[in-house]
Amino acid sequence: MPVTRLIHTASLAAMAATFAALAGCATAPSTPVSNAVVAPYADTIDLDGRLSVNYVRDGKQESISGKFAWRQHGARTDVTLSSPLGQTIATIAVTPGEAVFKEGSNPPRSAPDVDALSMQALGWPLPVSGLRDWLQGYAVAADGKRFAASPAQPKVTTRDGWQLDFVSWQQGGATPKPLRIDARRGAGGADGDIERIEIRIVIDAGS
Template sequence: MNFNRATMNFNFAQTRPLIPVINLRPALPTALSLVLVLLLNACVSQSPMPAHHEAPPLPQAPSIQSDWNNYQQILGSIEFWQVQGKLGIRTSSDSGSAYLNWEQQPKEFAIHLSGPLGQGSVWIRGDQSQVSLERAGEDTLYAATPELLMLNAMGWWLPVSDLYYWVKGIPAPNKPVDNLTHNSDGTLLSLQQNHWQLSYPRYQQLNGWHLPSKVIARYQAPGQDSDIKLTFIIKDWQLNNTSSDDASPDKASSDKASTSDTTLSGSP
């Protein structure tokens, strides 16, 4: 999948985490349906991405078992990275999925969501002053942060800044951690932070770095029956322009890869 970057300069590492505070309102099912319709039925042109900045050499990974604090600090500080795969969204009344391409540079990021065979397109792009959301046939929306952008566009609050760290298999820094557990090899098995419960059934390795192949994030609003579940199936990781294409899978739990990973709609 070609990932066309836009002019988004938003340094997650230097700002507060964006994703972990979801406000589940009655408009959520309608908003989710709107997103899926846009993804599956709309078409939008994609402008070429700016040239990539030269990434520094990939740092050596500390021992994840014996030096966890240093490991997560260095991994969290890596500012050139990219993930490709699928994103599944499920609520108590609706579900859907989209292809995901998230590319990050020190002062730029672009998240591209698309439907099957490239149909439809939603872009979330930003810089240090604003973030934009582009949808086919719709005016481009702008906000100061990705959270506010999602709140204004969809009526619900999604923690994009925390996902910057969670998707790497580490807690978001400078926020309390309610609970976490590790696998026997030192990788993160589960994490509870900022009202979200995350689990990491499977990993892959990239030059000594253990990177999630599957992330499940759940949120339930206090005192409400409604909840939301995000499932990331990551097929390819890049750190500092080093790809995991040739990396061998790293078994981090009893969960095994299966064909059901590519079918995210309505998954439990």
């Protein structure tokens, strides 16, 4: 059974609770620590969070929610995708020149491009390569320049067409860290028949 169907068939109550929690993050007022840009980029981060994905394919709206764990150490990234109840659905391991997608007992899939692999395996684009930057408040802007977000400058369009909004920020640190990121993109060649997609990312914990 495809990953998307496994997530769709998770407990409806759990999915509703997840959407409610994400909606709470959307409506809660944000009090930025400061207007400074984010902390310096770190090669090693460990994050846990939630995803809410809405996309349109062939005129049909699809919605998915779940959890993720992000382990980034140097050039290697390991991503675990889970159902709203925490059941592991799939893992993605990225090393220089290769990405490997593993779903349950199915044989692993591999490809040089992690974003193309995730699109093929999931049926919707999960921008793993971009998230290496986004989760820390950075991006490569449409003009090719390095962008560092801040509470005063939270929006950017990336070189590959994603519209990012760093909606809210974690509290209590000397420099701001992203708490919620909204990413949107319209139809694109690499996205197959996806007409548009919106991804809401909420970071629960991390370092």
